[in-house]
Structure formats: C-alpha cells, structure tokens
Amino acid sequence: MSTLAEQLRQNATPDAIAADLDRLDHAGRLAAIATLASADFERLYKTVDGRHVELDYYVPAQVKDGEPVRHVGLNSMPVFRTVDKRFVRTATGDLHGYNHLENPLSSAVSGPGYFVVQPRGTPAPDATGKTQLYVNYWQVPKAPPRADWPPVRDNEGLPGKLVYGKMCDYMWRVSDHVSIGEAWRNGRSLRTWFIVCRDTP
16 A cells, blocks of 8 residues: 555545545554655645534544543654644533643743634634634633643743744644644744644544
C-alpha cells in the first residue's frame, strides 16, 4: 500500500485516502501522518476541502460528558511539531479543550491555549465567512472543564497571545479518525496546517 504522502503526490481521491486510513489502527494512522512532509499538509487540506466534521467527531456520542478525548498528530511548522489537543463535552453539550504540551518550557511560553469548538455554520469572530466547524481561541471556558486540567488563561494576554491570540483553526475531515486544520489569525491564514488523529474508536 502506498504511504499517505505517496497517495497525495499521486492525486489520490479523498475517498481513497479515507478508506486506507480507516483500515489502520491508531498507531498505523499516526505512522501514516508521519510520512508527510511539511509541503504535503496544504495539499491534503485542499484535497479534502468540503468534507465537513461535526461536534461529535471530536467527542463521540458514546463518550461521557466530562471525559477527555485526545486528538494527536503533527503540524507543518519546522519546530515544535507535536500536536495534542484534548477535548471534553460539557453538561450543556458544548465542546471545550486545550493544547497539551509535554515540554514545560513550551507550556510556560505559550500557555495552555484553551479553546471552544464552534459547530459548522457558526459566524466566526474573524469575519472570514467560512461555514465549517472551527476551533475558536477568541473564546475560552470560564473555568477548566476538568480538575486535572491547567488553569484557564485568556489567549489575549502575553505570552499566549503570540501563539493563540485572535486565532481560529478551520477543520476538514480526512477519515473517520483523522482531521486537518488550517490556522487563521484575525481573518488571515497563517499558512500553517496540522493533522490530528482521535485516539478513541
């Protein structure tokens, strides 16, 4: 079977890419993501354009409210490439989350990067007019959704503002577990993409 990178370079269809990823287990999907070069991220994002995700993609319906779901993967940047986004569904049905960083230095510099997930069709604060689901860093939870999560920080304060300030991640589905996002700041694309894989069935 061709690697994910080879499939993209051979102009594989979105359905073919999804089918191959869906046949793999979690470790296999992460290995597939790891074959991508930075330049492949934009190509994949454009390939799957229009494949929407819904809120229950990030926290499936069978997961209890307040139980965390991890989406892990890589971004297209040259350094600090690991992505670990953690999501929970609240008792009111909202999705909240933050960016978990194992490196204490990185965590101290950027902060936890809390966010609220907005369902497709929700007007974005950056007035892009996009209609897909997005991760909204303009808005943060009032308090940590879980006692074992870090304190909430406003993303408009330093130093977190330099990483998450006025940012939205616009998401597309790649497969049943893998999605890809493009980061925008204040209505402009940062030309940075990331791919994450849900670690629950």
